[in-house]
Amino acid sequence: MDVSRNKSRIIVTCLKRLTPWVEKEISDLGFKPLRSFSTGVELHGTVNDCIRLNLNLRCASQVLYLLREFPARHPNDVYRYVKEFPWEVAIEPDGYFSVTSNVWQDSITNNLFVNVRIKDAIADRFREKTGKRPDSGAELNGVVVHLYWKDNRALLFLDTTGPSMARHGYRKQPGKAPMLEALAAATILAGKWNRRTPFINPMCGSGTLAIEAALLATQRKPGLLRSSYAFQHIVGYDPACYEEELRKLKNEVADFAPEIIASDIRPEAVAEARANAKRAEVEHLIRFEVCDFPDTTVPSGGNGVVYFNPEYGERLGEIKELETTYKRIGDFLKQKCTGYTGYVFTANPELAKKIGLRSSRKTEFYSAQLDCRLMEYELYAGRKT
Numbered sequence: 001m002d003v004s005r006n007k008s009r010i011i012v013t014c015l016k017r018l019t020p021w022v023e024k025e026i027s028d029l030g031f032k033p034l035r036s037f038s039t040g041v042e043l044h045g046t047v048n049d050c051i052r053l054n055l056n057l058r059c060a061s062q063v064l065y066l067l068r069e070f071p072a073r074h075p076n077d078v079y080r081y082v083k084e085f086p087w088e089v090a091i092e093p094d095g096y097f098s099v100t101s102n103v104w105q106d107s108i109t110n111n112l113f114v115n116v117r118i119k120d121a122i123a124d125r126f127r128e129k130t131g132k133r134p135d136s137g138a139e140l141n142g143v144v145v146h147l148y149w150k151d152n153r154a155l156l157f158l159d160t161t162g163p164s165m166a167r168h169g170y171r172k173q174p175g176k177a178p179m180l181e182a183l184a185a186a187t188i189l190a191g192k193w194n195r196r197t198p199f200i201n202p203m204c205g206s207g208t209l210a211i212e213a214a215l216l217a218t219q220r221k222p223g224l225l226r227s228s229y230a231f232q233h234i235v236g237y238d239p240a241c242y243e244e245e246l247r248k249l250k251n252e253v254a255d256f257a258p259e260i261i262a263s264d265i266r267p268e269a270v271a272e273a274r275a276n277a278k279r280a281e282v283e284h285l286i287r288f289e290v291c292d293f294p295d296t297t298v299p300s301g302g303n304g305v306v307y308f309n310p311e312y313g314e315r316l317g318e319i320k321e322l323e324t325t326y327k328r329i330g331d332f333l334k335q336k337c338t339g340y341t342g343y344v345f346t347a348n349p350e351l352a353k354k355i356g357l358r359s360s361r362k363t364e365f366y367s368a369q370l371d372c373r374l375m376e377y378e379l380y381a382g383r384k385t
């Protein structure tokens with residue numbers, strides 16, 4: 001078995017509710033999605049296809065390559081089936097691996113127990129076959145073996161990603177309640193922005209939305225900002241395939257972007273956003289401003305988009321204060337953003353009502369387990385409120 005060339009099932013996982021955008025990204029790459037479910041998309045391909053997916057997808061979390069599927073009622077079944085698998089095709093005897101799992105099985109209360117059984121099964125097989133065993137540990141910096149076990153069915157994967165690709169690597173300073181990069185990218189893809197008109201992001205915090213907008217406009221893919229993946233440690237890894245994909249990504253970059261403006265009232269937030277943009281290599285494409293949000297520059301006749309991700313508030317006092325903020329956001333959109341489409345991403349529907357504009361669309365998302373909406377407002381002159 002040569003996993004670089006053998007086709008198998010591939011599951012691309014993502015945050016709940018990001019599936020439509022991951023599916024579209026996969027199709028745009030020329031792959032054929034076979035099935036979508038709430039946290040992922042299935043397709044067929046080789047580990048070399050996984051390399052392409054890892055480097056290109058903005059909205060996904062992991063790319064999993066199926067090794068085998070088996071019935072399992074008890075951890076001993078898992079041990080037996082895992083030990084039977086010819087691990088020599090995936091892990092070097094003197095290599096390093098780690099194990100992760102998602103388990104929904106009545107007999108299991110702690111995933112760590114299952115992970116240890118899998119680790120033992122792999123180590124025991126190597127010891128019996130070769131007299132030595134690869135190292136293992138919790139750090140995801142070698143081959144990553146992943147088990148999905150639900151009821152009586154188990155699927156054993158190579159996680160070709162390692163640390164989640166939902167983070168795009170440029171945000172070393174997370175700031176106040178930042179959006180996950182994959183989620184920020186999906187909220188932009190869910191809107192109407194055509195990547196040629198202005199993108200305005202008041203209340204930018206650590207700058208995630210503005211940075212993702214700049215990455216999208218210039219066709220910079222996440223693979224340009226990351227150099228370490230689990231697939232690089234799999235037996236038979238094809239460095240030429242990775243180099244070729246990287247070369248394509250570099251060739252695709254268009255260093256033209258429309259006006260992208262990011263502002264925040266806290267100078268330290270703007271400094272963080274600027275440092276993050278620098279790491280993402282898009283600092284030169286974003287105009288940063290320190291100001292109260294209604295003073296953010298909105299180019300007239302711009303016909304672009306305005307994205308807000310205000311705080312949602314947890315305590316009552318905060319919520320009272322935020323009611324005024326949300327009302328001011330509505331006034332700003334009405335008075336200063338004619339011709340634009342406005343977006344507000346929030347987990348608080350009551351606060352969203354204070355915006356005082358009729359939304360043309362609401363798209364459902366999740367952020368940190370919270371039910372969220374991306375509210376869309378058409379801001380044409382003479383619109384109904």
Ligand SMILES: C[S@@+](CC[C@H](N)C(=O)[O-])C[C@H]1O[C@@H](n2cnc3c(N)ncnc32)[C@H](O)[C@@H]1O
Nearest residue numbers: 178179203204205206208264265292293309311
């Ligand atoms: C939820 S955070 C935004 C997080 C951002 N999307 C990110 O990914 O980092 C909200 C931001 O709004 C800013 N903010 C609050 N009130 C403001 C105001 N009146 N004018 C401008 N910015 C404000 C805060 O400083 C904070 O950085």
